[in-house]
Amino acid sequence: MIEQLASKVNANPGLVRRGRCLSTEFLIEIGERTFHVTVDQGRIAGVEEGPFIMRAWSFAIRAPETVWEKFWQPHPDPGFQDIFAMNRFGHCRVEGDINVLLSHLRYVKDVLATPRRPRIGDNSDD
Amino acid sequence: MIELEPIVGRYLTLSIAGRDHRIYFEEAGQGTPLVCLHTAGAHSSQFRHLMCDPAVTDRFRVVAFDLPWHGKSTPPLGWQDEEYLLTSDFYVAVVIAFLDALELDKPVVMGCSMGGRVVIRLAIEHSQRMQAVIGLEGSDRPAPWYDNSWTNHPDFVNGDFCVGLVSGLCAPQSPDEFRWETLWHYYQGGTGVFKGDMHFFRTDSDYTANSAGIDTALCPVYLMTGEYDYSCTPEATIRTADRIPGAEAIIMKEVGHFPMSENPAAFRVYLLPVLDSIQARI
Structure with missing residues (x-):
């Protein structure tokens, strides 16, 4: 799923536009695997798999692989539909x-939800 | 010929603690008053589907108003020089003043989220004048799921932040059309209004000391919570119902924090039997 992140985000102009003021680097940890995501004005400029030696990042979201699998289901179970829900529980x-x-x-x-379906934001206000 | 919806909107002015508040409300139907209280940072449009459902409006007069500072209600004179902070006392005073102004006799009061919280206090203090209360996504105590310092974050006053904060509270099964309309209400909120509502919801609404004293024979209490709600969790709702003798907790499948607006078809399956049981007592 994570392998599709850059292509899916960058193919969604509404999402790229919404992130146009953001350029940063963050981590997605999937079990033992760590992915370093570079955002450049809303576009995903790179997704690189670790391990890393003191690589800079702004924030990190870490969860076991089984949790991300539940999160990326079309209809996740209660408690797995959102990172705040997952954090709370x-x-x-x-x-x-x-x-x-x-x-x-x-x-x-x-x-983060983009791998869940072909295009995030369908029927949105975009 | 265009088909008009049955919803009609009006304005009135309530005087509360010596201050005038111009209030917008809308309504549909006839029968027992069913007064609806919207969630934090939103407005009465959340209940529009209920007002267009003959299974409800054939027997209930559904009335929903926008709290001061919300929706089409006007902030009070001098608002530009003050910080909006909703308190428990003010919230209750607005509801009671509204009931008085429209001379609503023995209404059912149904609120969602912070509205689902305040109905507990209404049942504690005003059970004599209520037919019943329904707390949607309601509990009798705050249970914060993010750090208090966030409310001081500069982005907390922005609609985009408010939407980002609450978007996951909708159930994945809710139709996109209604999920995004629900979230649009959070884009519409005035700057700082959602933050001001959080003062009530996070710090000024712990009713656990008195909730056990509610006389549910006089004023039945129904607590209905969606299984996807991680703000007011099903467990928090059940614990609240356990503290109130006679209260009924109902956990709704495939529903989140905004049942009436994010998935009206799923919500009515749970609500109609509750309205049936309330009506059977009248």
Whole structure:
């Protein structure tokens, strides 16, 4: 699923436009595997798999592989439909500079949910 | 010929604690008053589907108003120099003033989220004048799921942040059309209004000391919560119902934090039997 992140986000002009004020790097941890995501003005400029040696990042979202599999189901079970739900129930950990996440919250949540379906934001206000 | 919806909107002015508040409300139907209280940062449009459902409006007069600062209600004179903070006392005073103004006799009061919280206090203090209360996504105590410092984050006043914060509270099964309309209400909120509502919801609405005293024979209490709600969790709702002798907890499948607006078809399956049982007592 994560392999499709860049192509799916970059093919969604509404999502790229919403993230146009964000350029940052963040981590998605899927079990033992760590992925470093580079965002450049809303486009995903790169998704690189670790391990990394002191690579810089702003925030990280860490969860076991089974949790991400549930999160990316078309209709996730209760508690797995959103990173805040997963955080509240202890399924994932959100770490680092929370301010970057909060300032671009809808964009980041939509990016993370992008592997769930072909295009995020269908029927949205975009 | 265009078909008009049965919803009609009006304005009135309530005087609360010596201050005038111009209030917008809309209604449809006839019968027992069913007064609906919207969620934090939103407005009365959340109940529009209920007002267009003959299974409800044939027997209930469904009335929903926008709290001061919300929707089409006007903030009070001098608002530009103050910070909006909703308190428990003010919230109850607005509801009671509204019931008085429209002379609503023995209404059912149904609120969602912070509205589902305040109906607990209404049942504690005003059970004599209520037919019943229905708390949607309601509980009798705050249960924060994010850090208090977030409310001081500069983005907390922005619609895009508010939508990002609450978007996951909708169930994945809810139709896109209604999910995004529900979230649009959060884009519409005035700057800082959702944040001001959080003062009530997070810090000024712990009713656990008194909720056990509600006389549910006089004023039945129904608590209906969606299984996808991680703000007011099903467990929090059940614990609240356990504290209130006679209260009924109903957990709704494939529904989130905004049942009446995110998935009206799923919601009515659960609501209609509750309205049946309330009507049977009248």
